[in-house]
Amino acid sequence: MGYSETIKIKVKSQEFVDITEKVEDIVKESDIDTGLCNVFSKGSTSAILINENEPMLLEDLKKRLEKIASSKDLYQHPENAYSHIRSSLLGNNHTIPVADGKLALGIWQQIMVGNLDRETREREVVVTVVGGS
Amino acid sequence: MGYSETIKIKVKSQEFVDITEKVEDIVKESDIDTGLCNVFSKGSTSAILINENEPMLLEDLKKRLEKIASSKDLYQHPENAYSHIRSSLLGNNHTIPVADGKLALGIWQQIMVGNLDRETREREVVVTVVGGS
Amino acid sequence: MGYSETIKIKVKSQEFVDITEKVEDIVKESDIDTGLCNVFSKGSTSAILINENEPMLLEDLKKRLEKIASSKDLYQHPENAYSHIRSSLLGNNHTIPVADGKLALGIWQQIMVGNLDRETREREVVVTVVGGS
Numbered sequence: 001m002g003y004s005e006t007i008k009i010k011v012k013s014q015e016f017v018d019i020t021e022k023v024e025d026i027v028k029e030s031d032i033d034t035g036l037c038n039v040f041s042k043g044s045t046s047a048i049l050i051n052e053n054e055p056m057l058l059e060d061l062k063k064r065l066e067k068i069a070s071s072k073d074l075y076q077h078p079e080n081a082y083s084h085i086r087s088s089l090l091g092n093n094h095t096i097p098v099a100d101g102k103l104a105l106g107i108w109q110q111i112m113v114g115n116l117d118r119e120t121r122e123r124e125v126v127v128t129v130v131g132g133s
Numbered sequence: 134m135g136y137s138e139t140i141k142i143k144v145k146s147q148e149f150v151d152i153t154e155k156v157e158d159i160v161k162e163s164d165i166d167t168g169l170c171n172v173f174s175k176g177s178t179s180a181i182l183i184n185e186n187e188p189m190l191l192e193d194l195k196k197r198l199e200k201i202a203s204s205k206d207l208y209q210h211p212e213n214a215y216s217h218i219r220s221s222l223l224g225n226n227h228t229i230p231v232a233d234g235k236l237a238l239g240i241w242q243q244i245m246v247g248n249l250d251r252e253t254r255e256r257e258v259v260v261t262v263v264g265g266s
Numbered sequence: 267m268g269y270s271e272t273i274k275i276k277v278k279s280q281e282f283v284d285i286t287e288k289v290e291d292i293v294k295e296s297d298i299d300t301g302l303c304n305v306f307s308k309g310s311t312s313a314i315l316i317n318e319n320e321p322m323l324l325e326d327l328k329k330r331l332e333k334i335a336s337s338k339d340l341y342q343h344p345e346n347a348y349s350h351i352r353s354s355l356l357g358n359n360h361t362i363p364v365a366d367g368k369l370a371l372g373i374w375q376q377i378m379v380g381n382l383d384r385e386t387r388e389r390e391v392v393v394t395v396v397g398g399s
Binding site for chain 2: 032033034035036049051052054060090091094095096099104106109131132
């Protein structure tokens with residue numbers, strides 16, 4: 001059994017936007033009781049983050065990513081190599097358990113889509129639910 | 134078809150505890166022959182690691198994480214921003230194939246739950262198996 | 267419903283090899299229309315990367331990994347601790363949605379297997395598809 005929907009959302013450069021409610025709605029629509037919900041961002045300069053949606057923490061993460069793969073360093077790939085590297089480290093997909101028809105997230109866990117590219121981009125996130133009802 | 138169980142386990146700060154056998158037992162219970170086993174830690178300062186459970190290697194990883202996101206640096210998020218950043222880089226969830234009713238892990242691959250927070254915490258890990266019997 | 271096949275492929279040290287077509291073929295074989303495709307590398311010094319297969323970008327990533335976990339630093343684990351650390355940061359598994367019987371990848375997203383070990387290794391990648399037809 002499988003159910004899928006796509007979320008489209010504009011995200012500014014280096015920002016993370018909370019999509020937990022949208023994903024939760026898709027899980028409800030799926031009618032799946034026990035299974036898995038995969039959240040996959042279709043861009044190679046984007047990421048899916050499962051962590052606490054707290055503005056200062058997201059600022060810390062942004063600064064730390066600038067340290068790990070700086071936008072000011074020299075790269076061979078034109079323009080946005082650092083965006084691809086940040087995406088590779090955070091991952092563009094994560095899979096969350098579904099229990100009793102709901103996402104089994106911890107209290108301080110939200111699902112966010114991050115845009116690591118140089119400018120605002122519309123991000124496409126495919127949400128897929130599999131399991132049994 | 135979906136089957137789920139939760140593991141609760143106390144983990145010291147910056148330690149990784151092997152839960153491979155517990156996950157393997159849940160896969161057996163699930164009666165699923167071919168499919169996927171998702172291991173998801175419910176804490177935003179925790180991580181799931183699939184790698185070699187070798188004490189010196191885990192010490193190396195701990196030291197490297199201290200370099201990448203140091204506990205001594207200044208952050209805006211109170212107290213444990215570095216814990217959240219380490220969790221975001223390692224990931225709080227991983228998905229392992231199930232073949233012939235068993236986890237299809239490599240010889241040097243164990244499943245570990247890491248506590249990246251400042252003190253000992255009880256970690257809740259949801260194990261979900263989907264597929265066919 | 268579950269379907270699984272294993273890809274075996276030789277990969278040079280610090281190289282990433284594109285396996286998108288091989289994975290796509292396995293999805294076709296599976297006859298699954300809507301679901302998930304998990305790509306799992308069985309080595310603890312390997313990684314699965316979903317990003318753009320562009321030679322200069324892969325060179326940038328290789329150099330950045332050398333900065334993050336240098337092969338020249340001192341570690342306690344013998345010989346290849348840096349390989350394990352790089353694997354832990356990139357992840358040895360990723361899960362991709364299957365829609366209309368195909369991988370729902372973005373245009374600039376390819377599936378690659380990376381060998382982060384010190385020498386050429388044959389890598390074993392388990393591809394598992396679950397969902398409904």
